[in-house]
Amino acid sequence: METMEKSIWKRLPLSSNYAVAYAAKxxxxxxxxxxxxxxxxxVVEKLSEFIANGELLAEMVHVESEHSAxxxxxxxxxxxxxxxxxxxxxGLELMHELLHIASGMRLPIVxxxxxxxxxxxxxxxxxxxxxxxxxxxxxxxxxxxxxxxVYDSIVQAYRIAESVMLPVMxxxxxxxxxxxxxxxxxxxxxxxxxNYIPRKDRVILDTRKPVTxxxxxNPDWYxxxxxxxxxxxEEAYGASVEADQAFSKLxxxxxxxxxxxxxxxxxxxxxxxxxxxxxxxxxxxEMKENGxxxxxxxVRLFRPFPLNELRMLLLKSKAFVVLDRSFSNGLPxxxxxxxxxxxxxxxxxITVPVYSYIVGLGQRTVSEADISKITNQALAGxxxxxxxxxxxxx
Amino acid sequence: MQTSFELRWHGRGGQGAVTAAIIVAEAAIFDxxxxxxxxxxxxxxxxxxxxxxTRVSERQIFTRSPIIxxxxxxxxxxxxxxxxxxxxxxxxxxxxxxxxxxxxELREKIExxxxxxxxxxxxxxxxxxxxxxxxxxxxxGALIKVVxxxxxxxxxxxxxxxxxxxxxxxxxxxxxxAYNEVEVLS
Numbered sequence: 001m002e003t004m005e006k007s008i009w010k011r012l013p014l015s016s017n018y019a020v021a022y023a024a025k026x027x028x029x030x031x032x033x034x035x036x037x038x039x040x041x042x043v044v045e046k047l048s049e050f051i052a053n054g055e056l057l058a059e060m061v062h063v064e065s066e067h068s069a070x071x072x073x074x075x076x077x078x079x080x081x082x083x084x085x086x087x088x089x090x091g092l093e094l095m096h097e098l099l100h101i102a103s104g105m106r107l108p109i110v111x112x113x114x115x116x117x118x119x120x121x122x123x124x125x126x127x128x129x130x131x132x133x134x135x136x137x138x139x140x141x142x143x144x145x146x147x148x149x150v151y152d153s154i155v156q157a158y159r160i161a162e163s164v165m166l167p168v169m170x171x172x173x174x175x176x177x178x179x180x181x182x183x184x185x186x187x188x189x190x191x192x193x194x195n196y197i198p199r200k201d202r203v204i205l206d207t208r209k210p211v212t213x214x215x216x217x218n219p220d221w222y223x224x225x226x227x228x229x230x231x232x233x234e235e236a237y238g239a240s241v242e243a244d245q246a247f248s249k250l251x252x253x254x255x256x257x258x259x260x261x262x263x264x265x266x267x268x269x270x271x272x273x274x275x276x277x278x279x280x281x282x283x284x285x286e287m288k289e290n291g292x293x294x295x296x297x298x299v300r301l302f303r304p305f306p307l308n309e310l311r312m313l314l315l316k317s318k319a320f321v322v323l324d325r326s327f328s329n330g331l332p333x334x335x336x337x338x339x340x341x342x343x344x345x346x347x348x349x350i351t352v353p354v355y356s357y358i359v360g361l362g363q364r365t366v367s368e369a370d371i372s373k374i375t376n377q378a379l380a381g382x383x384x385x386x387x388x389x390x391x392x393x394x
Numbered sequence: 395m396q397t398s399f400e401l402r403w404h405g406r407g408g409q410g411a412v413t414a415a416i417i418v419a420e421a422a423i424f425d426x427x428x429x430x431x432x433x434x435x436x437x438x439x440x441x442x443x444x445x446x447x448t449r450v451s452e453r454q455i456f457t458r459s460p461i462i463x464x465x466x467x468x469x470x471x472x473x474x475x476x477x478x479x480x481x482x483x484x485x486x487x488x489x490x491x492x493x494x495x496x497x498x499e500l501r502e503k504i505e506x507x508x509x510x511x512x513x514x515x516x517x518x519x520x521x522x523x524x525x526x527x528x529x530x531x532x533x534x535g536a537l538i539k540v541v542x543x544x545x546x547x548x549x550x551x552x553x554x555x556x557x558x559x560x561x562x563x564x565x566x567x568x569x570x571x572a573y574n575e576v577e578v579l580s
């Protein structure tokens with residue numbers, strides 16, 4: 001990119017997992033507690049290397065489970081450390097009760113998630129079932145679509161987390177991104193982000209200034225504490241915009257909360273999240289060549305839900321396809337993004353057709369040909385009232 | 395080189411096909427190009443057939459789907475079924491194969507006459523240089539001679555990134571020998 005000074009970056013071939021490790025190092029984290037799980041493992045392997053080589057001064061806490069990984073992160077963050085952890089799938093599930101505690105205690109922990117399917121049946125492969133199960137945990141949730149964005153988002157995540165005092169999860173496709181090598185600009189200097197994510201004073205556990213954290217809240221206070229989390233999540237919306245814009249100003253890269261591709265004057269926009277966006281963009285290019293008027297978009301910030309950007313997007317086309325790599329069983333429209341989009345549309349009386357497709361579960365391949373067929377089916381007006389489980393053998 | 399080149403690797407677990415796919419992408423990235431490498435995501439077991447993919451492009455690469463119509467296939471192990479590695483290979487595409495057969499015998503055995511065939515005895519080179527039939531780096535050396543996706547020095551740099559110092563130099567040597575010994579049959 002022309003806007004970037006060459007001297008502050010080095011361009012490396014990295015998987016998204018390695019990009020996470022570089023970003024955690026360059027964010028100068030103090031403490032890492034993680035338990036290995038496929039496909040997250042190489043994140044922690046790389047961070048261990050950085051610590052062993054003296055490139056990162058941080059405490060690696062070896063824990064016996066993800067429940068303990070998040071517990072240790074909570075303890076470290078409460079004591080004032082900049083805490084980092086990483087997980088996937090069953091690991092994220094095992095953390096679940098602690099996810100609520102981290103956000104309830106308002107701790108600015110950052111976690112990467114190599115998104116993976118859930119058992120049973122056992123699948124080590126990618127989808128977003130694990131991430132979507134955490135929608136109600138009050139974690140700010142970013143879903144990246146390239147290794148570069150993963151790197152940049154981890155750094156941004158600390159700025160957002162330490163601004164509104166809520167934890168942030170940065171998710172990306174297990175395997176399709178976690179194990180795919182691509183070019184990434186990483187910092188040449190160890191202190192490039194020092195002013196972007198400055199160390200701030202906050203209330204911590206300190207014997208010289210004792211406080212209680214995570215105490216019981218009786219019925220006369222619990223509700224207010226929870227409402228403060230609601231307000232913090234509202235603030236996270238602006239903080240996410242600010243973090244992205246400040247990053248752009250200083251470092252020349254930004255992503256927005258909803259990314260659009262060729263959306264102007266289209267008959268249909270395909271909306272998705274994560275690495276699948278790349279394949280969708282490729283398919284859009286191919287369909288445009290054949291005269292099909294179609295665009296693409298992706299939700300980058302999933303929590304808080306970017307309703308202003310989505311309302312603008314909904315004005316730009318006659319119909320929408322939503323591709324979800326997860327499902328909420330028991331609902332006619334079961335794709336999580338489709339559900340939330342429809343709920344938002346209902347609040348604002350927006351009536352444009354939305355076709356919900358479930359794709360890529362357990363890493364079933366989604367090719368450009370699939371996107372093209374889905375587009376043709378949607379343009380023919382099928383599937384308004386219930387999700388279509390694309391390509392499944394019944 | 396055309397603006398975008400898609401490559402599929404076929405080997406067996408333990409031969410290093412996935413590492414080879416990554417080394418080529420890394421070398422191309424060192425040269426300032428855009429590249430992407432990833433394995434076929436399945437269980438990796440020693441001896442089992444393995445696929446991996448490399449894309450190299452002058453432009454930004456969008457897609458993340460597996461390569462179904464490659465410009466080239468690289469075959470590390472001749473015992474893999476032809477139907478698997480010829481699947482989708484473009485008309486006018488290239489096959490690079492690890493083989494000790496002589497030119498005419500090999501060309502005759504390959505029914506597809508619409509493709510270019512290149513061969514290198516990578517097993518022999520790997521046994522000489524590494525003392526083990528791990529043929530990936532030799533195949534990478536041969537590959538970049540046949541299709542200049544990356545400079546040889548960049549391949550050397552990528553090999554040194556992936557292996558410990560002593561093994562790295564033997565692997566660079568294996569790649570260099572294959573670079574010189576690869577033969578284009580037609």
